[in-house]
Amino acid sequence: MRNLITDVAGLRVGNAHDPELGSGVTAVLFDEPxxxxxxxxxxxxxxRDTDLLEPDKVVPGVNAIVLSGGSAFGLDAAGGVQAFLREKGIGFAVGPALVPLVPQAITFDLLNGGNKGWGRYPPYRELGYEAAQAAGLDFALGTAGGGYGATTVDLKGGLGSASAVTSAGHTVGALVIVNALASTLVGDGPHFWAGAYEEGQEFGGLGLPSRITPEMRKLNWKGRAQEAAPPVSTTIALVATDAVLTKAQAKRLAVISHDGHAKGLRFAHALYDGDTVFAAATGKKPLKDEAADFIEIGALASDCLARAIARGVYEATALPFAQAQPAWKDRFGGLVKG
Structure with a gap:
C-alpha cells in the first residue's frame, strides 16, 4: 500500500505544474472506462462535463478525471488530457469517432503571487497533456500538480491523497486539492481537524488536542481580516474504489464523501467554496453484501478524504513569492518526531 489513491487498482495519476505560473494540473487516467x-x-x-455523470445520463463510464488550478481558465486542462487519450485511441465510440470523456473541476489560485500574464491563451491545455503523460502509480503530494498554487486561510495548501481497505477487502482512496476558504488547523495549530482519523504519522502524528476550546473554534476565512470579499476557493476531490458500483451508487458515494470536507476543514461548503467531489469505481471486485459493503466503502471514503486534506497541507512547501503563505512544516515541523 502506498497510502495513495493509486492503491485502487485500475487508475494512474499524473502531475504537471509551472513554478513561475504558480499553478498546475493533476490528471487521473483509468485503465478502462x-x-x-x-x-x-x-x-x-x-x-466541465459533469452533467454526463448523473445517473440518468447515457454515458456508462469515463476515461479520466482532472483536478486543476487556474479557475475557469484551468478548464482547458481537460482538452489536453483528451488530446493525449485520443492519440492512444481511447474514448467513447460514436460510430468511427472516439471522444475521450474527461470531467474536470478547478480551484481558484489566481491571487497566489504567480505570473498569470500568459497572453492570449492560458497554459492549462499543455499542462493537462503533460499531466496525462506523467500518469503512473507514484506521484508527489503537497506543492505539486493541481495543488501547486493552492492555499488555505492560514497555510499553504496542496495536493493530498490517502487510502484504506474495507473489512470485505475493497480498496478505497481519495485525491484532493486543498484550496480551502477556511483552515485545516484546530485554532492556530499545530493539530489538524482530521487528527482523529490519522493513520500512523501520515501528517505528523500529533492527533488532536486534549480539549478543543471555544477560542480554537473561532471562525476565520480568506478575506475576513481585510474586511473584503473573500476570493473564490475550492477543495476538490476524487474518491475511488475497486468495487463494482452502479452509477447511482457512485452518486451516493460522492455525496457521502463530502463528509470528509467537514472532518478535515473548519469549515467547508461555504458561499465562496466550490467544493466538488467526484466518485469513481474501477469494477475489479464485486460487492458480496451489497448494503454492508457499500456502507463501509462510503464511511472509509470520507475518512480518506479527511486524511488526504491534512496530508495535502502537511506535505506542502511554501511558494517562492513575496508574501507567500508559510507551509505547515515551516511553522510546526520541529514538533514531528523521527
Whole structure:
C-alpha cells in the first residue's frame, strides 16, 4: 500500500505544474472506462462535463478525471488530457469517432503571487497533456500538480491523497486539492481537524488536542481580516474504489464523501467554496453484501478524504513569492518526531 489513491487498482495519476505560473494540473487516467458520478456542495463551483455523470445520463463510464488550478481558465486542462487519450485511441465510440470523456473541476489560485500574464491563451491545455503523460502509480503530494498554487486561510495548501481497505477487502482512496476558504488547523495549530482519523504519522502524528476550546473554534476565512470579499476557493476531490458500483451508487458515494470536507476543514461548503467531489469505481471486485459493503466503502471514503486534506497541507512547501503563505512544516515541523 502506498497510502495513495493509486492503491485502487485500475487508475494512474499524473502531475504537471509551472513554478513561475504558480499553478498546475493533476490528471487521473483509468485503465478502462470507470463508472463515475459527482456531487457539488460548495457555492462557487467550476466544472466541465459533469452533467454526463448523473445517473440518468447515457454515458456508462469515463476515461479520466482532472483536478486543476487556474479557475475557469484551468478548464482547458481537460482538452489536453483528451488530446493525449485520443492519440492512444481511447474514448467513447460514436460510430468511427472516439471522444475521450474527461470531467474536470478547478480551484481558484489566481491571487497566489504567480505570473498569470500568459497572453492570449492560458497554459492549462499543455499542462493537462503533460499531466496525462506523467500518469503512473507514484506521484508527489503537497506543492505539486493541481495543488501547486493552492492555499488555505492560514497555510499553504496542496495536493493530498490517502487510502484504506474495507473489512470485505475493497480498496478505497481519495485525491484532493486543498484550496480551502477556511483552515485545516484546530485554532492556530499545530493539530489538524482530521487528527482523529490519522493513520500512523501520515501528517505528523500529533492527533488532536486534549480539549478543543471555544477560542480554537473561532471562525476565520480568506478575506475576513481585510474586511473584503473573500476570493473564490475550492477543495476538490476524487474518491475511488475497486468495487463494482452502479452509477447511482457512485452518486451516493460522492455525496457521502463530502463528509470528509467537514472532518478535515473548519469549515467547508461555504458561499465562496466550490467544493466538488467526484466518485469513481474501477469494477475489479464485486460487492458480496451489497448494503454492508457499500456502507463501509462510503464511511472509509470520507475518512480518506479527511486524511488526504491534512496530508495535502502537511506535505506542502511554501511558494517562492513575496508574501507567500508559510507551509505547515515551516511553522510546526520541529514538533514531528523521527
Amino acid at each position: 470507470a463508472v463515475a458520478s459527482y456531487a457539488v456542495n460548495g457555492g462557487a463551483p467550476g466544472t
